[in-house]
Amino acid sequence: MTSVGYAGHLPDRAQAARRVRRAPGRRPASSRFGRGCRVGAALLAVAVCPSVSAHAAEPLPASVGRASAVVTWAASADQLSEGAAGDGYRLIVHTSVGGSGLRVRVTNAFGDRPLTLDSVWAGVRDRGAALRRGSNRRLTFGGARTVTxxxxxxxxxxxxxxxxxxxxxxxxxxxxxxxxxPASGHGMAMQTSYTGQGDHTAEESGTNWTQTTGSWWYLDAVSVRPSRASTRAVAALGDSLTDGWHSTSDLDRRWPDYLARRLRTARTDIKGVANEGISGNKVLADGAGRSALDRLGRDVLTLPGVRTVFLFEGVNDIKAHTGVTAAELIAGYREIARRVHAAGKCVVAATVGPFEGWPEWDPAGESVRRQVNQYLRSTHDVDAVTDFDRVLRNPHDPDRILPFFDGGDHLHPNDRGMRAMADAVDLSRLNCAR
Known part of the structure; x- marks a missing residue:
């Protein structure tokens, strides 16, 4: 069993996690079902073990057979509201890199008692809660249908x-x-998933998935074995700007999603993308999720196939009016870089974007932001820097986000801003000589 000894905290928007409306049955944008999904039935033939005995949690081996596992989707877990006996969850997640040997990681990281899942299935989504015919298959844990x-x-x-x-x-x-x-999962998914009473996990119809949820429950990672042995992933460690707040829900328009699309057609071994952003998260202090320093190991370094950590955090430390200095925040960055390098991985850091106009902005915080960005632009503590500040800021008023990119609150980018951020990442710098 892999134990994670964190107590957890309720995220700012965790109350949105419970069911919020009747299932709309609407079809997502066609871009969510690319040409790869036409062969969705490839997620088929699996020998199902009849055992129903509970099986203890296990870590994912570094490799399965000859091919190494690589994370294709992930979301940082935090404490959600109370779990409910007899509930089912149909969770919609979007893969970044393709491959065989799909595995999922279920989480009870913030639970205070054992969690039993007696039925876990995976299939390709068609529309709403309905699955592509013939694609739904049972997952086992150590050969057992039930895992505790x-x-x-x-x-x-x-x-x-x-x-x-x-x-x-x-x-x-x-x-x-x-x-x-307490349930474990990701509060602000920016993705509609589905819930229902009773066990309907084996059903491909969406009929019994009658309610919706804006969170991912009890699931925090999915991996595959890519066809190329050299394939690796990047994990974005961040806050609400990485989590995707003010991007359009259900369309995968967070900046890591746009980055994944770029990587899919680029000549690079980095293909997988894991989004480890938590809305409200800080580098130094717990609050909305454990601090980046605290959760780095569980959320990032345990993911299979991660080559590079993309660090984009700091604005919540700066605007919290807790007296955080530039020196303290820089020390946090250095500690994250040290630990990532010690794990043999690369670090790319991003500058902190402008946020004048946000209610918590003040000149003192702006001074800290500028000092931090000056450090990031000149440091050798990380392997590369992406200057998100220069991408997002108004050239005529550099303390403010460019109106064309402003999601409306003067801090979070809209879809256009998210895409501009992803486009600014130098893909050749996502790998390093380590």
Missing amino acids: VGAGAVAWSDPLPGTVPAGTDLAVSLHTPDAAG
């Missing part, structure tokens, strides 16, 4: 035969017979 995950732990499933293409809407369906106490 201890408090503070995670568990990886066994690999599924078949392949999953890049850019696929994957539906992971979970059922828990006895959930209680």
Whole structure:
């Protein structure tokens, strides 16, 4: 069993996690079902073990067979509201890199008691909560259909035969017979998923998934084995700007999503993208999620196939009026870089964007932001720097975000800003000589 000893905190928007409306049954934008999804039935033929005994949580091996596992989707877990016995969750996630041997990681990282999942399935989403015919297959854990995950732990499933293409809407369906106490998951998904009473995980129809949720429950990572052994991933460690606040929900328009699209057609070994942003997160202090320093190991360094950590945090430390100095924030960056390098991975950092006009902006915080950005532009502590400040700022008023990129609150970029950020990343610098 892999144990994660964090207590957890309720994220700012965790109350949006529970069911919010009746399932609309609307079709997502066609761009969410690319040419790879036409072979969605490739996620097929799996031998199902009849055992229903509970199995302890296990870490994912570094490799399965000859091919190394690489994360294709991830979202940082935090404490959600109370779990409910007998509930089912059909969680929609979008793959970045394609491959075979799909595995999912279920999480009880913030639970205070064991969590049992007695049915876990994965299939390719068609529309709404409905799946492509013939694509839904049961996942097992150590050969068992049931897994019990201890408090503070995670568990990886066994690999599924078949392949999953890049850019696929994957539906992971979970059922828990006895959930209680704090649930673990990602509060602000910017993605509609589905819930229902009872176990309908094996069904490909969406009929019994009658309610919706804006969170990912009990799921925090998916991996595949890419066809090329050299394929690796980048993990974006960030706050709400990485989490995607003010991007359009259900269309995968967070900046890491745009980055994944660029990587898909680029001549690079970096193909996977893991979005480890938490809205309201800070580098130095707990609050909306554990601090970046605290959660780096669980959320990033345990993910399979990560070559590079992309660090884009700091604005919440600066605007919190807690007296954080530039020196303190820089020390936090240096510690993250040191730990990532010690793990043999690369670090790319991004400058902190402008936010004058946000209610918490003040000249003192602006001074800290400028000092931090000056450090980032000149440091050798990281392997590369992406200057998101220069991308987003108004050239005529550099303390403010360019109106064309402003999501409306003078801090968070809209879809155009998210795309501009992704376009500014030098793909050749996502790998380093380490």
